[in-house]
Amino acid sequence: ASTPYLRVTPSVLRAMNGRKGRDAWTALGGRVYNITPYVPFHPGGAGELLRCAGKDGNKLFGEVHPWVNYETMLAACLVGILVEEGDTGA
Numbered sequence: 001a002s003t004p005y006l007r008v009t010p011s012v013l014r015a016m017n018g019r020k021g022r023d024a025w026t027a028l029g030g031r032v033y034n035i036t037p038y039v040p041f042h043p044g045g046a047g048e049l050l051r052c053a054g055k056d057g058n059k060l061f062g063e064v065h066p067w068v069n070y071e072t073m074l075a076a077c078l079v080g081i082l083v084e085e086g087d088t089g090a
């Protein structure tokens with residue numbers, strides 16, 4: 001069965017860490033977002049935002065501003081869903 005989302009494993013997420021010309025992705029609530037276009041707009045600055053690049057951002061995000069509605073803000077940046085390593089969905 002097909003799925004409308006890209007399935008992103010932790011190792012792929014780790015590779016998208018914003019370095020070496022790569023985009024910065026993070027996972028929030030089981031969804032993976034490309035936060036690259038948002039970097040210049042983040043009220044807390046680029047450096048703070050990029051701390052969650054390439055990894056699950058729930059802990060950092062929740063510690064700083066759990067009230068921020070990332071689902072709405074980053075809707076256009078949705079890449080896919082976070083899955084377990086090796087889970088191709090087949």
Ligand code: HEM
Nearest residue numbers: 026035043044048049051052057060061064065068070073
């Ligand atoms: C502020 C969005 C990730 C650190 C904010 C604000 C928004 C926002 C909307 C303003 C909130 C307010 O004034 O009530 C986001 C989104 C993120 C993200 C969409 C998605 C990944 C992070 C991360 C960190 C961080 C991972 C730190 C590790 C901060 C800080 C502020 C802030 C320190 C306060 C800035 C200030 O008021 O001077 N962020 N953020 N953010 N954010 Fe984020």
